[in-house]
Amino acid sequence: MKAATVGDNCMDVYLSRQESYPGGNPVNVAVYLKRLGADASYIGWVGTDDYGGQMRRALRDKGIDVSHLHQQEGQTAVTYVELIGSDRQFGDYHEGVMEHFRLTEADLRFIEGHALVHAGIWGHAEPYFPRFKEKGLITSFDFSDKLHHDLTRQLPAFMDYAFFSYTQDDAYIRSYLKETHALGARVAVATLGENGSLAYDGERYFRREAEAVTVVDTMGAGDSFIAGFLYGIMNGLPLTQCLEQGTRSAAQTITYFGAW
Template sequence: MRVVTVGDNCMDVYQTSGEAYPGGNPVNVSVYLKNLGAETAYVGWVGSDQYGDTMIQAIQSKGVDPSRITIKEGKTAVTFVELVDNDRRFGDYDEGVMASFSLTKEDLDFIQTFDSVHAGIWGHTEEYYPIFKEKGMLTFFDFSDQLNHSLVKTLPAFVDYPFFSYTKDDAYIRSFLKEVHALGSKVAVATLGENGSLAYDGEQFFTCGVLETNVVDTMGAGDSFIAGFIFGTHKGCSIQECLKLGSETAAKTIRYFGAW
């Protein structure tokens, strides 16, 4: 099982403590997948600052292939975070060098040696998804909570498994997942925070609750869910089993500070 993740990374800086943790959806997913047993690589840009060095070292230390990380003159992306009752709240986001991210031919050639690819809404990767799809890769994409983003109308045709973040299982999200599936996806998935998760495959809905655990910091919970789901998909698991594996992976992540 070989999965490459592409696009945004950032240092999550906790304002009260000043502690900084490597993160960003594609980075987190690659690390969680590696922990589960997949072979992973991350493709992205970091700045020429200390945070850039920290990011590369951290990714490499987790066993993720960092060979296509490019150092660009400037600042590594930073997200400021605060904890409110152990729930992380995002503040200002400085995109740094990732603001002008693009892939080279060498990057694309490298990516196409993998079985599947994952990216997120802030990663500037959407223009490459038709290429990934054409090359026969299994495609995953995290739209986060941007349910009204313009890409929701255009990208699902090239995304086998789109992920969304919402709050509860209601008529709105069920109708929304049906619409996304109709645009061309295989299975549309929504994480619902403390209310579990929901998936639609064109014929029926699947639901899964969350696992009871000691919550220390919810940072990375959604990303680890996605990693668990991707891993299950590659293992040939049913949609229900993929949701369960996602929930189990997320439960481990929220027991400690930072995404990983």
């Protein structure tokens, strides 16, 4: 089963270390899915600068299909990052060529050759999800911590798996996941940082605690969880085991520096 990830990419630039790492939710999810054993493709835009070349090389080296990673005149997206202890703090973000991202008909047909498609809230891919759903793809979307964004009301009707970032298991997030399911999502999932994860499938809630590991850098933890969860879905596992796969994947990612 093949997975396509679509939309935003960026170079995560650690100013204090003068180092840069490829990132962005769809990019990270593709790499983590490949790490788990899935075939993964990434569809997006990079600029004509050095960062664009670095992004393409890094993804190709990880075995990601980049045949629909397009180079556009301009700058690759950049996020400036600082580490406070082991926790990353995002600074300025420059969207670069991704500001005007769109999919061509050839891109859409390529994506439709996959079983699953995933995108995130910053990736400008949301207009295409009604078509993906109509074509029968498994659809997944990361809304991050933007629980009040307009898309959280508009997109669940076209989502099999809707992901959110929150802080704890409380009445608010349980009600929120239940409402997201009522809007059309097959399963609504919240990652809760050190407090684990929570999912709702319309009948019951599923809770999973985080694994205790030595944290080096939290960059990519949520994306890694999503990849682990989706890999479980791609292999027909029940939700409890999908949450377990996501938790294990995230725990691995936070034990080293950078997303991957």
